[in-house]
Amino acid sequence: MPVIFEKSGCGRSAYPMPEWKLDDADPIPPELLNDGVDLVEAGELDIVRHYTALSRMNFGVDTGMYPLGSCTMKYNPKINERVAALPGFTGLHPLASRGLSQGALEVLHGLSGLLCAITGMRRFSLAPAAGAHGELAGVMVIKKYFEKRGERRGVILIPDSAHGTNPASVAMCGFETREVPSTSEGDVDMEKLRSIVDQNVAAMMLTSPNTLGLFDRNTPAIANLLHDKGALFYCDGANLNALLGVVRVRDLGFDLMHINLHKTFSTPHGGGGPGSGPLGVCDELEPYLPVPVVLKGKDGFHLEYDRPDSIGRIHSFYGNFLVALRAFVYISMLGSEGIRDAGETAVLNANYLLSLLRKDYNLPVDRACMHEFVLNDKNMPGGVTTNDIAKRILDFGYHAPTVYFPLLIPGAIMIEPTETETREMLEAFAEAMIAIKREAETSPETVKTAPHTTPVGRVDAVLAARKPVLKWEP
Amino acid sequence: MKYTCGADADRAAMLASIGVRSVDELFAGIPKDFRLKGGLDLPEALSEIEVMRRMEELAGKNRPGRCFAGAGSYVHYLPAAVDALASRSEFYTAYTPYQAEVSQGTLTAIFEFQTFICRLTGMDVANASMYDGATALAESVLMSVGVSGKKTVAVADTLHPHYRRVLETYCWANDVEIRTAHGEAGVMMTPAADALDGASALIIQSPNFFGCVEDVSALSSAAHAAGAHSIVVVTEPHSLGLLAPPGKSGADIVCGEAQSFGNPVGFGGPALGMLAAGAGFMRRMPGRLVGRTVDSAGKEAYALTLQTREQHIRRERATSNICTNQGLCALRAAIYLSVLGNGIRKLAILNHKLAARCKKSLSSKGFRPVFERPYFNEFAVKIPGAPAVMKRLEEEGYVPGVHLGDYYEEYEDCVLICCTEMTGPDDMDGFAEAVARFAK
Structure with missing residues (x-):
């Protein structure tokens, strides 16, 4: 596909330039100016x-x-999209005074409250622009907490199943990570954990449910173990969808968490963002x-800056406001009941799909899953690998599952159907x-050379990097 | 409202296939004592009609007004084609383009975005986007520090104060020391040698927070003489239609905000961080990079590349933790820049002339500019009793600029004013008159 x-x-233009006499x-001194630009001259x-044409080469x-x-x-x-396009939201300048922006502030305040109700946390910051940004802010909170207590703790524990x-x-x-192994059943190895939690451990980060799609049965015990040693317990909320309305994260003993609004709360991912990763x-x-x-004060909503213990600012303004707005609409x-239905149906759909696939695909950890499950390519005939399967499924009109993650399962095929797919699908x-x-x-070559029907054939990633x-x- | 469609009969059949009697059994792994007994404490669910009414009411509580505020977020005209194309759901309902064969749309557009940013900044390599201008700067500093091994940076005091705050947060977490390089009369002066001594980078914003154009060449030379990188921040990229590309003026890294290319202000987000650098930084860049390659038939194709820099492969040794960025905003910027094309120069000149016109109108009413320096589309003006005047202007339907006194004691009566093609010549005169009326 040629680029724009x-x-x-020569000479074409699609911009409606006003012709004002000015x-x-x-x-400006000439040495500060450019000598013209060379971008594009194309008609509308x-x-x-x-x-x-590009959009038609995309899968959403x-x-x-x-x-x-x-x-x-x-x-x-x-x-969500209709609301996020209302001019009262899109056209509002971030430095418009408080009197001009009460509606936007009410949305931010309101969404923080809704997320607190769902998770049991005290307050959410909507400044993080993505999940990883929320995590970063969360680790900064952990750092600040110990700094203010005058404690020096240098280690954060992360299970081997964690997101990168x-x-x-x-x-x-500036923390050091230490990896915590999982048992063959997919839980954190408690014995190992007991042996490494000491006064130097600031926190442990756990994805809940974990990336094997399993709820770690030791979660409350881990919380107790950490808290006994004065450490904090962080929940990576990337998989929160499975817990919606069933259990509140705070009740499990987690002290802080981030949520991916572009996952759990239905805001579109945009082909790589903008997301939003509120920190609670x-x-x-x-x-x-x-x-x-x-x-919220007596005379409306305001932005509060006078917070001496804060980690500080982490975004140019207040995060991805228009994304937060969509999540607010969704939860509203x-x-x-709808929130609980989403969580339950996500788990039901995943377990049903697993029941349909378990005879034909290897299931490395065999337990009732939550919202997703992990298969792999063990015992696949014809030398067919996970990557081949991922490419071949594209020919059938589906997007591929996540592949080769989590790292602790070789050739992982991680499938999350979500609650919005029907039984027939x-x-x-x-x-x-x-x-x-x-x-x-019967014909392994068909799989190994897939995809065959997509806008381009198998893409040479090695050449791209070399x-x-x-x-x-x- | 629900977006699930599980009929009871379907549920029963699905549960039977799984081999459980109830959905509850699927949650058996969660200790019973922790599971919620009742419902969540959420407001009553609203229908689509009700939610629309409620949201219109909330939108109505905002008053976007005739906007003379800039300072890192800019109201520009959004050509109709941008919304029409970017709202194609093949674009906006996709995930990060991990499966290149079904993501050529996103990948090609991001490759175009990288090209546009390189051409405008004069740099060799630009990434697929960062969250916003401030975090793009923070990550640029971490990249510089990672390359140089020096844990100090010098920052011009004309940098956007929000960027400075974000940088302070990231530097605190990473044990990087920040020194302030002072300027005078609204611009950076060549920093004293001791400010740069041992510094990994000098950070310059141009046009700077006060709207003044900095001498990027001279400042970059000073940075280089001290063995430091020159990091140039741009918060209003339309300025690059007129001003020299920082890459041609000695910048090693150019970063900042590209929201004003095709994205609404949206109360500050989604924003669009940009990060571009010299070729030597390619393998140290944070974030996604799209590269050109071929498919199995030898046909041109695009893919995410140089991923061994990234967190999902390198984990704690990654160049950054960034994963999801601002892809759709970058796509909007690519579409916008295609529409604007080489017209960016004409639009930049128009913005500059409009700002000049506004400055002149205000000046003719006795409101003097704070700085006599070259500017692009923003300038600071002295308005006695600014806070009260601004309040009155708001009542008249204006977003009357940014009060500098909120950030600097010494500029208590100063207002930063921005003009774009959205504030035409007629708006200027009305605005200047209103300022004069309320300042009495």
Whole structure:
């Protein structure tokens, strides 16, 4: 597919430039000016056709089932988009005074309250722009908490099943990570954990349910163990969808957490963001939240900056406001019953899909799963690998599952159907997966050279990395 | 409202296939004492009609007004094609393009975005986006520190104060010391040698927080003479339609905010962080990079690349923890820049002339500019009793700029004013008159 720069024709323009008669401005010294720009000269129809063609080379939730594990690719309700396009929200400048922005502040305050009701936390900051940003802010809160207590603790514990962002966030705050092994049943190895939790451990980060799609049965015991040693317990809320309305994260003993609004609360992922990763904390950690926090006073809502123990500012303004707005709409529409229904149906759908696939695919950890489950390519015939299966499923009109993650399962195939897929869709997907298994037996080459029907064939990632071409040049 | 469609009969069949009697049994792994007995304490569910009414009411409590505020977030005209194309759901309901074969749309657009940013900044390599301008700066500093091994940076005091605060947060967490390099009369002066001594980088914003254009070449030379990187922050990238690309003026890293390319202000977010650098930084860049390659038939194709820098592979040794960025905003920027094209120069000149016109109108009413320096589309003006005047202007339907006194004691009566094509010549005169009326 040619890029827009190749569709440039001399003198074309698509921008409605106003023709105002204006005096010359105060001159800028010539050495501070450029000598012209060279971008694109394309007409509006050229541009519309170009990006329409590009969109048709993309796969989204609206295109088909998107069982990408740990990403919760549920349906993104259209009402969210309509509300997020209201000019009263889109056109509001972030430095408009408090009197001009009461509606926006009410949304931020309101969403924090809704998230607290769902998780049992004391307050949420909506400043983090993505899950990893929320984690980073969370680890900063942990750092500040011990700094204020005058304690030096240098280690944060992370299970071997964790998302890569966890250790990376920890490293960005000067902590050392120590990996905690899992048992063959997919829980944290308590014996090992007991032997490593000491006065140097600041916290442990646990994804709940974990990335094997399992609820760690030791969660409350881990909380007690950490708290006895004065350490904190962080919940990576990437998989919160499974717990909605069933259990509150705070009740399990977690002290702080982040939520991915673009996963659990139906805001679209945008092909790589914008997301939103609110950070929620318990009472004791509330003073350390990033500034500003939104408070409600006698005369309306305001942004509060006077918080001496805060970790400080983490965003140019207040986070991805228009994303938070969509999540606010979603929770407002679902209410308590709808939220619980979403969580329960997510778990029901995952277990049903697992029941359809377990005869044909290897299940490394065999337990009732939560919202997702992990298969792998062990015993696949014809030398077919996880990557081949992921590419072949694209030909059947589905997005691929998450592959080769979590790292502790070799050849992992991580499937998360979400609650918004129907029984018929789950069955059709299972049939496609089983058909691939049959192909692996009878005609493995078909699988190994897949995909065959996508806009481009299998993409050479090795070449992309060996000879990096990161911008277009004529 | 629910977006699930599990009929009772379906549920029964699904439970039978799983081999359990109830949905409750699926949650058996969660100790019973911890499970919620009743419902969540949430407001009554609303229908779509009710939620729309409620949200329109909330939107109505905001008053976006005729906006003369900039300072890192800019109201520009959004050509209709941008919304029409970016709201195609194949784009916005996709995830990060891990499966390149079904993500060529996103990947190609991001590759175009990287190209646009490189061309405008004069840099070799730009990433797929960062969260916003302030975190793009913080990550640029961490990249500089990672490369140089020096744990000190010098920051111009003309940097956006929010960026400074965010940088302080990240530097505190990473044990990096920040020194302030002082300027005068609204711009940075060549910093004293001791400010740069042992510094990993000098951070310059241009146009700076006060709207003044800095001498990036001279400042970069000073940084280089002290063995420091020159990091240039741009918060209003339309300025690059007119001003010299920082890459041609000695910048090693250019970062900042690209919201004003095709994205609404949206109360500050989603924003669009940009980060570009010289080729030497390529393997140290944070975030996603899209590269060109071929498919199995040798056809041109795009893919995420150089992923061994990233957290999902390198974990605690990654160049950053960033994962999800601002992809759709980058797509909007690519569409916007395609529409604007080389017209960016004309639009930049128009913005500059409008700012000049506004400055002149205010000046003719006796409100003097605070700094006599070259500017782009923002400038500071002295308005006696600014806070009270601004309040009155708000009542007249204006968002009357940014009160500098909120950030600096010495600028108590100063207001930062921004003009774009959204504040036309007629608006200027009305605005200047209103200021004069209320300042009496």
